[in-house]
Amino acid sequence: MATAGPSRANATAPKFDSKNLEIKTKSIEQTLVPLVTQITTLVNHREKVGKKSEKTCKAIERVGQAVNLAIERFVSVGEAIGDNNADIKEDMFDACREARLAGENIAKLTDMTYDESGQVMSPADKSAMVRAARGLLSAVTRVLLLADRVVIKQIQAAKLKVIDSLNKIESTKTFTEFVQCFSQFGKEMVELAHLTGDRQNDLKDGKMKAKMAAARAILERSTMMLLTSCKTCLRHPDCVPAKETRNGVFVNMRRALSLIDDVINGGYAQPMQNGITTSRNTNNALQELIDLVETAKVTQADKSSRDKLQYVLDTVIDTTQDFTDSAYTSHEHRERILTLRDRARTDLRTLASVGAVLEKRPNKQHEQDLETCIQQMSKTLLDLKKQLQNTALDQASEIFRSNDDQDLLANLKQTGATGDLDRVEEHSLKFSEHSEQLQEACRLLGHIAGTAPLAISADYAENNIKSIGPQIVALATTLAIHPSSKIAKESLEVFSDTWESQVNDLSLLVKEINDCCQGKTSEKQVYLSLPRPGYIPVSKHGSTPKSIKPAKLDAEEQAKIAKLGLEMKLMTSELDAETDKWGDQDNDIFKRAKNMSSMAYSMYLFTRGEGMLKTTQDLFKQAEYFGEEGNKLFRSLKQFAAQVPECSLRTELSSLIDQIPSYCQQLLFITKSPTMGKVATFNKVDNTIQETQNLLSTISRIVPLSYTLAAKTPTPPPTSNSFDPWCSKPLHGQPKPAPPTPSGLQNEDRGDHKTDAYNAAYSVK
Structure with a gap:
């Protein structure tokens, strides 16, 4: 994998060879299946010896005409795609012309003809039909492959946007500028995650799937590390270890983007020597x-x-x-x-x-x-x-039996917080040795992996551990240099939890490789992407936790939940960045928006199989609290909007505020509707997360408007002494969490007070 970030020059795809008819995606393959079936029917009729009856000839003619009509509709779509994409227009029109001619040829070959006596003649001989069928399949496949280039272009365009945002974030000098750039970066990451997730599920080659899964996992995990490492660097601009950590995150993300390029543009060919x-x-x-x-x-x-x-x-x-x-x-x-x-x-x-x-x-x-x-x-x-x-x-088993990770990380955090550089260096050496042992284990696991996807997963696990280890050491050193820095402490926590998550993934990989070595095969390869466990922990509505029954997700369901979860996480990051601008942190709008962000983040963790929401019933209950909290936020916003003088921003704010009740009502309706069975439960999970996103998206637009108007309005936003986080309702008998304290993006250092969702994510392993 390349060590440098992808440039615009090499980000574009190599020239497409439309004569190469290798099919790499399942969607193209499935599109061809009906056509292949019809053509097989036509060709097989030529196998039968003897004169065909008029009834048989009419049936053959109808199939030929149906093929021709379907091809005509098909090429009209292809030509429309060509008109909208100049770079493939010439090749597309050429392929469509071939397909149209081949379809017409099929229709002619199956037309009923009569001899001089008026008797029906058998359609064309088999060899002519086979030649026509080959020409038709070749042309149609070319059209599909060219259309697939449009999808690849979309992924490349989304990737370039992410690269541009990364470059802007890297050059930011102030907190305000960083918040704006990171907000834009989050939106572009969501788009890229959607496109690459669809592509991963569509790929036929397991090796390519594994590489795309690895790239997406790196980008997904790096998002929070990018946020906290940049905040630490902005707070301590002269700290060399902090800069090294931040730069390492940029390098890893750019490598992952290069890997996406490799998957969508290249193949996976092993080098050959002497045959x-x-x-x-x-x-x-x-x-x-x-x-x-x-x-x-x-x-x-x-x-x-x-x-x-x-x-x-x-x-x-x-x-x-x-x-x-x-x-x-x-x-x-x-x-x-x-x-x-x-x-x-x-x-x-x-x-x-x-x-x-x-x-x-x-x-x-x-x-x-x-x-x-x-x-x-x-x-x-x-x-x-x-x-x-x-x-x-x-x-590998010896490493997991010793379970040294938590002790090593705890020692680094403790000595860093006390400012003891000598002890930090001492514990860093032990942690580095442990990291090397994990890398050795990954290397050996890659050697024995019985399938290429497992070998690829082991390779990227080794690379990830190799990159994160030094970053944790550097952050511990940063904290030791600035022991009172809350933002440095928060960053060390985030990187430590990413490390533990990677080690957890490695344990799952060890089990998969062990099963493979023993000859155990599953019906479907589960890649280490979101959500990692690959199941929804289903509990019947209104039942106790004892009735939990894991329901296996298929690839499409897994990808859908993954995309929804990632989008929700990035929304919460954007909302947190906006609320961090508030100076007055005692008003209801700030507190309730921050609390709702925490709730949404815990729902995102559910899509990963992490956090304190263990079952679908927990998820629905959390969404119910989220909707109730939205109604309370609506009342606070209405009170605030009434105090704002007439202006265009107030009109826009009022319009957005009025959307909240309908979203809350819809969310509460979904969460309280009964379900039975895996499919219904999955649909309810899907609808719950989507409706939560709709409400969260609206709040993300309201908060910056409220902040702007609050700065211009002499009357402060409403405050409340009775504010109770999580609606005062503990989850399944668990103790009520403490009120969330915001991460600061201000110049004063209050940056590592975590929200409840973060605490839930980082304490439950």
């Missing part, structure tokens, strides 16, 4: 060697086969160096690996010598010797494969 796939993955090399050994039964281990066997064995031995050189590999595992490697060398020498003899003097005895050698070497390679799996999985 053999070269790979740093030990599992792949071992499997290739096992296959070559089996092939020796047919090739009789000739010179060419012996050369290939030696080359691949050298590759296997080279990749196992990561296992034997690791400081965390036990002595027993290392010795076992070395023994099996030596045995594999010996077995290959024996097999090669028998093959050489057999090549010169073929006889039955030598063939039997060759068979024995093949069996022996196959057994040795399988033993080596199992030993490597045990080594990697044991090393």
Whole structure:
């Protein structure tokens, strides 16, 4: 993966080769299915020998005419797409012209004809129909692939907007400017998340899906790290570790954007050498060697086969160096690996010598010797494969058994808060050693991963741990330099929780790789993207928590919830940034908007399988409180608007305020409606989150307007001494959280008081 951010020059796609008909998405494949079915019907009729009846010929004619009519409608859409996209217009019109001609040709070939006696003649021969069908499928596929380029262009345009916003954020010098830039960045991230999520679900190649999932996960997690690291840098502009942390986040996000480019524009081809796939993955090399050994039964281990066997064995031995050189590999595992490697060398020498003899003097005895050698070497390679799996999985299991992460992070936070730089350095060394051990575990897991998507996930897990570790150390140093800085403390908390989330993902990955090694396969690959668990914890409406029954989400449902959740999270970030401008933090508008942001954030955490909302019933109850709090905010806003002099801003504010009751009523109606079954529950979750977003979006527009009018109005916004966070209603018997305290984007340092949602997210693991 590239280390530099993508530039505008290389952000555009390479020139599209419309003659390359490789289909990479499921949507294109599914679009072609009905056409393939109809064409198959036409071609199969040519298989039947003998004269066709008039009834059969009419049926064939109807199918041909239906194909032609469908193609005419299809190419009209394609031409409209071409008219709106100049860069593909020429190719699109050319492909549409071919498709139209092919459709007309199909119709002609299936037309009923009569001989001189008036008898129906059989339609065209099979070869003519096959040629026409091939031409039609080729042209239609070209049209679909060209239309797909429009989708890719949309992703690239959204990506460029995110890059521009990142560049603006990087150059900001003031808190006010940063708030504006980050708000715009959030909107553009939502658009990119929608487009890349759809693309991820549409891709056929599991490797491409895994890469897109990795890129999206990096961008999603980096959003909060970008917010807090930039705030820390603005608060402490002369602090070098703070700048290093912030710069590291920018680098990671730009790498993820480059990875998106790689997925939408490129392919995934392994390099080849001497006709053999070269790979740093030990599992792949071992499997290739096992296959070559089996092939020796047919090739009789000739010179060419012996050369290939030696080359691949050298590759296997080279990749196992990561296992034997690791400081965390036990002595027993290392010795076992070395023994099996030596045995594999010996077995290959024996097999090669028998093959050489057999090549010169073929006889039955030598063939039997060759068979024995093949069996022996196959057994040795399988033993080596199992030993490597045990080594990697044991090393990962040892890390999770020790569970050192929380203690190491707690020590860094504590020593940083006391300003003890020497102790911070001491604990940083221990944390760095732990980080290296995790990276080693990821590297070995990647070697034994039985599928390419799992290997890719392990690779990016290693990269993420490698990048986040030094950032945590730098933030601990920043806090030690400025021990009274609340904003530095908040940033360290956010990065620490991101670390724990990454380690949690790694534990899930270890389980998947272990299942794969044991031959356990699931019906559908679950990638480590939002929501990570891949299920909705369903509880029947009105039931107790004992009735929880996890319901597995399919890929489309998972992506939909993921997109809604991410959009809600970015809305809460935008709303928090706007409320942080308020100087008077005792008024109802500020408090209720901040509290609603906290509630919405906890609902976002639910889409990730995190936080204190454990079931759908918890989600619906939280949304109910959210709607009730919206009604209370409406009353406070009405009281405030009545005190504002007539002006255009007041008119706009009143219009927005009047939208709140309908959103609240709709939300309360949805949350209280009964449901039964997975599909109905999922739809209710979907509608609940969407309606929450509608209300949150309106409030996000109201808060800055209220702030502007409050600054111009001598009468302050309403205050209330009876304000009670979370509507004074604890969730399922849990203690009521403390009132949320805002993160400050002001020049004074009050930046790391977290909202309840953050506390919920970071304490529940």
